Structure formats: C-alpha cells, structure tokens
Amino acid sequence: MSIGLILGSSRTKSNSKxxxxxxxxxxEHETLDISELSLTDFEDFRHESVHAPLDESTQILxxxxxxxxxxxxxxxxYWYGIPGKLKVLLDRLSYVFRQPAFExxxxxxxxxLAVGGDRPRVKGLPMILQFQQIFDFIDIPFDxxxxxxxxxxxxxxxxxxxxxxxAWLRQYLQKGNTHEGHN
Amino acid sequence: MSIGLILGSSRTKSNSKxxxxxxxxxxEHETLDISELSLTDFEDFRHESVHAPLDESTQILxxxxxxxxxxxxxxxxYWYGIPGKLKVLLDRLSYVFRQPAFExxxxxxxxxLAVGGDRPRVKGLPMILQFQQIFDFIDIPFDxxxxxxxxxxxxxxxxxxxxxxxAWLRQYLQKGNTHEGHN
Amino acid sequence: MSIGLILGSSRTKSNSKxxxxxxxxxxEHETLDISELSLTDFEDFRHESVHAPLDESTQILxxxxxxxxxxxxxxxxYWYGIPGKLKVLLDRLSYVFRQPAFExxxxxxxxxLAVGGDRPRVKGLPMILQFQQIFDFIDIPFDxxxxxxxxxxxxxxxxxxxxxxxAWLRQYLQKGNTHEGHN
Amino acid sequence: MSIGLILGSSRTKSNSKxxxxxxxxxxEHETLDISELSLTDFEDFRHESVHAPLDESTQILxxxxxxxxxxxxxxxxYWYGIPGKLKVLLDRLSYVFRQPAFExxxxxxxxxLAVGGDRPRVKGLPMILQFQQIFDFIDIPFDxxxxxxxxxxxxxxxxxxxxxxxAWLRQYLQKGNTHEGHN
Numbered sequence: 001m002s003i004g005l006i007l008g009s010s011r012t013k014s015n016s017k018x019x020x021x022x023x024x025x026x027x028e029h030e031t032l033d034i035s036e037l038s039l040t041d042f043e044d045f046r047h048e049s050v051h052a053p054l055d056e057s058t059q060i061l062x063x064x065x066x067x068x069x070x071x072x073x074x075x076x077x078y079w080y081g082i083p084g085k086l087k088v089l090l091d092r093l094s095y096v097f098r099q100p101a102f103e104x105x106x107x108x109x110x111x112x113l114a115v116g117g118d119r120p121r122v123k124g125l126p127m128i129l130q131f132q133q134i135f136d137f138i139d140i141p142f143d144x145x146x147x148x149x150x151x152x153x154x155x156x157x158x159x160x161x162x163x164x165x166x167a168w169l170r171q172y173l174q175k176g177n178t179h180e181g182h183n
Numbered sequence: 184m185s186i187g188l189i190l191g192s193s194r195t196k197s198n199s200k201x202x203x204x205x206x207x208x209x210x211e212h213e214t215l216d217i218s219e220l221s222l223t224d225f226e227d228f229r230h231e232s233v234h235a236p237l238d239e240s241t242q243i244l245x246x247x248x249x250x251x252x253x254x255x256x257x258x259x260x261y262w263y264g265i266p267g268k269l270k271v272l273l274d275r276l277s278y279v280f281r282q283p284a285f286e287x288x289x290x291x292x293x294x295x296l297a298v299g300g301d302r303p304r305v306k307g308l309p310m311i312l313q314f315q316q317i318f319d320f321i322d323i324p325f326d327x328x329x330x331x332x333x334x335x336x337x338x339x340x341x342x343x344x345x346x347x348x349x350a351w352l353r354q355y356l357q358k359g360n361t362h363e364g365h366n
Numbered sequence: 367m368s369i370g371l372i373l374g375s376s377r378t379k380s381n382s383k384x385x386x387x388x389x390x391x392x393x394e395h396e397t398l399d400i401s402e403l404s405l406t407d408f409e410d411f412r413h414e415s416v417h418a419p420l421d422e423s424t425q426i427l428x429x430x431x432x433x434x435x436x437x438x439x440x441x442x443x444y445w446y447g448i449p450g451k452l453k454v455l456l457d458r459l460s461y462v463f464r465q466p467a468f469e470x471x472x473x474x475x476x477x478x479l480a481v482g483g484d485r486p487r488v489k490g491l492p493m494i495l496q497f498q499q500i501f502d503f504i505d506i507p508f509d510x511x512x513x514x515x516x517x518x519x520x521x522x523x524x525x526x527x528x529x530x531x532x533a534w535l536r537q538y539l540q541k542g543n544t545h546e547g548h549n
Numbered sequence: 550m551s552i553g554l555i556l557g558s559s560r561t562k563s564n565s566k567x568x569x570x571x572x573x574x575x576x577e578h579e580t581l582d583i584s585e586l587s588l589t590d591f592e593d594f595r596h597e598s599v600h601a602p603l604d605e606s607t608q609i610l611x612x613x614x615x616x617x618x619x620x621x622x623x624x625x626x627y628w629y630g631i632p633g634k635l636k637v638l639l640d641r642l643s644y645v646f647r648q649p650a651f652e653x654x655x656x657x658x659x660x661x662l663a664v665g666g667d668r669p670r671v672k673g674l675p676m677i678l679q680f681q682q683i684f685d686f687i688d689i690p691f692d693x694x695x696x697x698x699x700x701x702x703x704x705x706x707x708x709x710x711x712x713x714x715x716a717w718l719r720q721y722l723q724k725g726n727t728h729e730g731h732n
C-alpha cells in the first residue's frame with residue numbers, strides 16, 4: 001500500500017504540514033508539495049482539442065496518482081473552500097481522468113485533511129461535499145476527512161479532537177487497509 | 184447603481200460570457216475578465232506581515248469592488264466548484280477585506296451565475312453554499328444566483344429555465360433596486 | 367402525463383397552497399394533502415419483519431406514487447428542513463421503495479417547491495441537498511425546485527422571482543415533457 | 550454541568566442508544582426518549598395566536614432544554630435527514646424559542662450523534678448543515694457531531710472511527726468544559 005500526500009498550502013510553515021507530519025511520521029510516503037510547483041493557468045481546451053499533450057503540472061499530477069494507492073490531500077481552507085493554487089492543480093483532473101492509464105491504476109482511496117480558522121467543522125462542510133462529488137465522479141472511494149481548527153501556524157496542535165481523529169487515521173493507515181476492508 | 188461583472192472563465196468563448204451578455208445587454212456596466220489577468224500565485228503572508236503592499240491583482244480587485252454597487256460573478260463550474268484561476272483572485276479577499284476603504288464602500292449586493300455540465304442545479308449547491316459563507320463573512324447581501332446547464336460553448340442558450348431566471352434578474356437590475364428594496 | 371401534488375403544510379391557508387394554485391391552475395392533477403391525513407408514528411420494523419403489511423398511510427403514499435408521472439412536493443421550510451409531519455409520511459418510503467410495483471411504475475420526475483422566511487434561497491439548500499439524495503436513492507430524476515420567500519400566509523405572492531420561476535415551471539408542465547425531454 | 554440526552558430513535562434497541570450508552574456510561578445525565586412520547590401533530594398557529602398555551606410535548610421539550618447545559622441529540626439518519634417523529638418534536642422549537650425563560654437559560658452547547666447506513670460521513674452532511682442553521686438561529690454553540698455507520702442494531706460498534714470520536718467526546722464531557730473552554 002503506497003501513500004501519496006498532496007500538500008496544498010503555499011506557506012512553508014503551515015498547519016497543513018503539521019497535520020501531515022503528525023499523521024505520517026515514520027511511515028513511507030511520497031509528498032507532492034504545491035508550494036514547490038510553478039503552475040501556469042489551467043487552460044480549458046476540452047472543446048477545441050482532446051488530444052493536446054499534457055502540460056508539465058498535469059503530467060506530474062497524473063504520475064503521482066498512478067503511483068499511489070491512497071491519496072491524502074492536506075489543505076488550508078481559504079474562503080471556505082479549496083485554495084486557489086491547489087484548485088488550479090486539481091482542475092487538471094479534467095485531462096487526468098481521460099487518460100486510459102488512470103482508469104486502470106487510479107488510487108483506491110482518497111482522504112482529505114483541512115484546516116480552517118472559522119468553525120471548520122461546520123463551515124468546512126461545503127468543501128467536503130465538493131470533494132465527495134469530485135471523488136464520486138472519478139470513482140475513487142472517499143469516506144474519511146478531518147476538519148481541524150487553526151489559524152496561526154502551530155494552532156492546530158491544540159485542536160485535541162482533530163488530533164484524536166488523526167491518531168485514528170494513522171492506525172487505519174498502518175493496518176494497511178484499503179478502503180474495501182475499512183470496517 | 185453601478186454594475187461590475189467578474190468573468191471567471193479562462194476561455195474567450197464561454198457559456199459564462201453568453202450568460203453575461205444575455206443579462207446585461209445595453210445596460211451600463213464594467214467587466215473584470217480574469218482571462219485577461221496574469222495572476223501570480225496568491226502568497227499568504229497574513230501571519231508574517233499585515234502591512235505588505237497589495238500586489239497588482241489585489242489592487243485591481245479592491246478598486247473594482249470599491250467602484251460598483253452590485254457585483255455579478257459569472258463562473259463555469261469546474262470540478263463542482265470555483266475555477267482555480269478565479270479562486271486565486273478571490274483568495275486575495277484576505278487582503279481586500281482588511282482595507283479600511285472596503286468597509287466603507289463595499290458593494291451592496293453580490294450575485295452569482297454559474298454554468299456546469301453535470302446537473303448544476305443540484306451538484307452546484309455546495310459552490311453556492313461556499314459563496315454564501317464568503318459573502319456573509321465580508322457582509323455583502325447575497326440572495327440571487329442562477330445555476331445553468333451547459334457544456335460546449337453555446338449550450339447554455341437551450342437551458343430555458345436558466346434563461347427565464349436571467350430575464351427576471353435583468354428586470355431586477357433595470358429597476359435599479361439595491362438589495363434592500365428587492366421585494 | 368399525470369401530475370400528483372403532495373401538500374406538506376399543516377395549515378389550511380398556507381403559502382405552499384398558494385404556490386400550488388399558481389402552478390397548477392386549470393391543469394389536471396390530484397392532490398395528497400397531509401393536513402388531511404392522520405399519521406401514526408412511523409415504526410421502523412425493517413430489521414424485525416420485512417413482510418409486515420403496509421399501514422394505511424404507507425399504502426396511500428404508495429398508491430399515489432404509482433399513479434402519477436410527476437410528483438410535486440410543496441412544503442413550508444420548518445427549521446431549515448422538511449416539516450415533521452411531512453417527514454413522518456416520507457419516512458414510509460422505506461417500505462414503499464421495497465415494493466416490486468414501485469420499481470416498475472415509479473414517477474418519472476420529482477419537483478420540490480419550498481417556502482421559508484429566513485433567506486430560503488440560501489438557507490433552504492441543505493433541504494434541497496437532502497431531497498437530491500432521497501430521489502437519487504430511489505432513482506427518480508430531480509432537477510427542478512423553487513425556493514420561495516414567505517412568512518405570513520400570502521407573503522409568497524410578492525416574491526417576484528419565485529413567481530417567475532413558477533411561471534416557467536407551469537410552461538414546462540404544460541408542454542407535457544417528462545424529465546427525459548426537458549432540454 | 551448538566552447533560553441532557555434526546556434519543557431520537559423510535560426503536561427500543563437502536564444504534565443511537567448504543568452510541569448514547571458508550572458516550573455517557575457512569576456519567577450523570579437525563580434522557581428524553583422520543584419513543585416514549587406520544588406526539589400529536591405539530592400545529593402551526595404562529596400567525597393566528599402567539600399566546601396559545603404550550604401543548605404537552607412542547608412543555609416537556611422546553612423544560613428539558615431549560616434544565617441542561619449540554620444537549621446531545623442521538624438520531625438515526627432517516628432518508629438523509631432527521632427522523633419524522635424527532636422533527637415533529639423539534640418543530641416545537643418555534644414556540645420554545647419565543648419563551649422568555651429560554652432566552653435566559655438555554656443550553657450552552659449542542660452536540661449531535663447520527664447513525665446512518667449509506668455513507669453517513671458524507672451523505673449525512675446536509676443534516677449537519679441543517680442542525681448548524683437550527684442552532685445558529687437559536688444561538689446555541691454547535692461544533693461537535695459524530696456521523697457513525699450502522700444499519701442493523703449493533704452494527705455501529707464496529708465503526709472504529711466513530712467509536713474513537715465518541716471516546717474523545719466522553720473525555721471532553723468529563724472535563725466539564727462548556728463550549729467556551731473547548732480548546
């Protein structure tokens with residue numbers, strides 16, 4: 001079972017990264033850190049040319065998704081939703097999901113960890129509903145998410161409920177379960 | 184009553200633009216077209232320096248919001264939410280809403296028109312809930328949105344329900360109502 | 367094309383009824399008015415006995431759904447959701463959807479009209495998301511709803527946007543479209 | 550700190566009750582079990598007579614809410630929402646929240662535990678959004694909920710994630726925190 005983390009924060013020190021470290025310490029994984037990507041605007045050529053070559057970021061995203069069984073997205077909640085830069089990357093799913101390789105080797109499960117400063121456990125729900133629709137559309141099981149509270153970097157450590165949920169998720173990952181066996 | 188349109192599509196011919204033209208034909212307005220903006224990544228310096236100078240795009244967004252009474256956002260629905268590039272712009276609200284000028288002169292009403300290809304009237308709802316939370320946070324009344332169906336450019340014209348809602352909105356705008364008088 | 371209305375208000379004069387009359391005037395239809403039903407509590411015997419005889423209200427609901435092509439639910443929004451008494455009726459879908467007759471003759475489309483006093487166009491959305499999940503589960507197409515504003519009986523008539531949407535719906539019904547042909 | 554449980558299941562053996570016992574074992578509390586209430590239909594007299602005497606169930610609900618600092622609602626998810634009978638009770642909040650006593654002595658925090666059989670952690674979210682709006686309206690802090698998976702009575706015990714969240718909630722309650730001190 002191979003684990004891939006997508007870090008969606010643009011900051012080098014972020015609550016998202018703190019959560020990622022708490023979850024994954026000493027476990028094998030690969031990280032795709034969007035603060036290190038230079039994203040060009042996503043250009044929507046869907047209706048002009050289906051067979052355009054993939055741009056660099058799309059290729060990176062595709063390769064990453066093909067390589068891992070479990071994808072864990074860590075994201076700060078910006079304006080009650082996915083941060084712009086992360087969304088610029090995810091919009092490239094429009095090309096990714098059309099690749100034949102993706103149909104055969106896509107991840108078996110997606111997990112989302114999101115950190116926000118304004119009542120994230122309730123006000124983060126539209127973002128979770130959006131992720132549900134995204135993962136339903138590309139047919140990747142999505143059952144687990146954590147909504148954690150934090151504003152200044154480091155804050156999130158004092159959200160004891162989020163930390164308890166992350167401790168459970170860590171055990172879940174260590175058991176090497178795929179989604180199918182999660183109960 | 185001054186009307187400002189934010190066009191959130193990256194395409195030069197888009198269903199969003201068709202909706203905008205249907206709504207606003209022969210009415211005075213100004214357009215901020217994000218396909219003409221070159222956006223750098225939004226950098227989140229909130230916790231390092233509150234008084235950083237605004238970057239160019241943030242200044243453009245602030246000036247636009249200060250200038251208009253009604254802001255109408257036109258957006259394609261990408262992956263059940265706000266398109267990445269538009270979100271990169273909107274994330275700059277983190278700086279905009281802290282400007283003293285904004286508190287005094289912010290728009291009196293926000294309206295959203297969104298076009299999607301996958302059952303937008305139901306699957307677009309998390310995006311509307313997100314806009315509700317955004318506009319509640321910055322205290323701009325938000326009651327009106329249209330969710331229209333369209334995939335290929337031009338499709339949206341055959342969504343007769345959306346066109347009827349837009350005809351109503353056009354009358355609403357022509358009466359020059361601000362939100363306060365909308366009933 | 368046969369039209370069945372479910373009136374979900376307990377009041378004899380209600381905004382829901384006003385909307386129903388505006389929509390359906392001079393069109394053939396049948397009405398199931400829950401203010402005239404005496405509902406016993408829904409008892410959940412699912413796990414004890416699948417083959418219990420249907421209680422009277424369940425039978426009424428089943429017969430009504432078998433008889434009509436389009437079901438239109440009119441409901442006041444009570445506490446941001448379905449009124450209790452209407453939900454007591456709808457909970458009986460747990461028996462209805464298991465009847466073989468239902469699989470073969472269920473309605474071809476469901477429509478919801480809801481009236482609320484507290485920003486229904488945004489605060490009514492969780493209720494619409496719930497109806498989406500209900501109709502998806504029992505596999506009845508659901509694309510059209512109207513969220514209208516009204517508190518005191520009669521108020522709803524001055525929600526000009528809702529009235530415009532109802533005028534569109536009325537044309538839609540008069541064309542005798544089933545869902546499949548709605549564009 | 551006084552704890553009041555509202556049990557929203559109509560079954561005498563239910564997953565909701567199992568959750569309640571796991572959460573509250575050996576802690577002082579009072580239970581309002583709706584399976585023991587005989588509810589008449591909620592009649593909406595708001596617009597006819599504000600000063601009608603409260604009916605028996607409304608009085609029971611009011612007294613219960615006045616008596617406890619923390620209210621914990623346990624509910625099976627029926628058709629992606631609040632069970633009908635529980636909603637018939639909660640609709641009486643329309644009278645409860647208008648009582649002057651309620652304004653002065655209402656609970657300091659509300660918590661919701663919901664059990665469903667169809668991907669409750671995502672498909673239960675519209676119900677949580679509804680509860681958020683309910684508690685926001687009556688101004689009772691609401692930050693904590695658990696969405697647990699279970700269909701047949703007893704199932705819920707094998708949802709290890711829900712059980713971990715309940716273990717955290719139990720500690721939270723034992724610390725005697727009110728909402729204000731929850732971090």
